[in-house]
Amino acid sequence: MTSRELTAMMQRSAVDCHKALVKEYGRYVYAIVYNKLRSCGTSEDIEECVSDVFADLFMKCEFDLSSENDIKYLIGTIAKRKAIDSFRSLTARANHMTxxxxxxxxxxxxxxxxxxxxxxxxxxxxxxxxxxxxxxxxxxxxxxxxxxxxxxxxxxxxxxxxxxxxxxxxxxxxxxxxxxxxxxxxxx
The missing domain is CATH 1.20.140.160 (PhyR, sigma-like (SL) domain)
Structure with missing residues (x-):
């Protein structure tokens, strides 16, 4: 899916756009997050991070209307960064006692x-x-x-x-x- 396709889909229906993105890239994002968090997180932690990736994508990203580039790389980068942040948070919590x-x-x-x-x-x-x-x-x-x-x-x-x-x-x-x-x- 390109930025142009995503923007057009978003203008028609944000809900349909979100569903399409999760359907197309959900497994990809899950694989990235799973590989980073499998040693320290529960399945709930992994699912929460995957949700955070898509939420971050929808809330913070502006798509270039003229771009024909595949957004897979953008999604991958966001997923890696979110997974690393979650990893740090989970390991800090595990190593920290009140x-x-x-x-x-x-x-x-x-x-x-x-x-x-x-x-x-x-x-x-x-x-x-x-x-x-x-x-x-x-x-x-x-x-x-x-x-x-x-x-x-x-x-x-x-x-x-x-x-x-x-x-x-x-x-x-x-x-x-x-x-x-x-x-x-x-x-x-």
Whole structure:
């Protein structure tokens, strides 16, 4: 599709133009975004980025009426840039913990009186087993919060609860986990 064809189609019907662009270039954009985000994003993140590419194309781009150039390169460039921005955002979010999450982790770690020479993989396995013993949704909440660095709002969506309920369950689950760790000699 050329810029001239796109402009003519846009003048007739913006909706039809949008549908035609997504139909013609949707797989192309998806492939670009998927290749950039597959290592750090969920399928929802990828689909959201694809939608952002087309939204950006429709909102920010002015098409040259006289151009006979294929717009595939323009769409590809926008897709690559959006995917890179999403990649940076997703990896920054995964590497960033909020202050309350850090405080909770410090508190949990402070409760351990484990010799420095204990194999970390054994410690992790015991911790995961004790978290699993908490049952659902507590185990899911703790895993998502401390292993995947998700906030209460994100967790709430995945367990069909409110963010406030997730925070309350998390607090109670931490207390239960401390008790379980004390029982096996890993806490005070």
């Amino acid at each position: 202050e309350t999450d850090e405080d909770d982790m410090r508190e949990l770690v402070a409760d351990f009186s484990v010799d420095e020479h204990v194999d970390r993989s054994e410690l992790r396995q015991i911790l995961l087993d004790k978290i699993d013993e908490l049952g659902e949704p507590d185990s899911t909440i703790l895993i998502q919060k401390f292993y995947y660095n998700r906030n209460s709002k994100e967790i709430a969506r995945s367990v069909s609860m409110t963010a406030a309920a997730v925070r309350q369950r998390c607090s109670r689950a931490m207390d239960k986990l401390r008790t379980k760790l004390v029982e096996v000699g890993m806490g005070r």
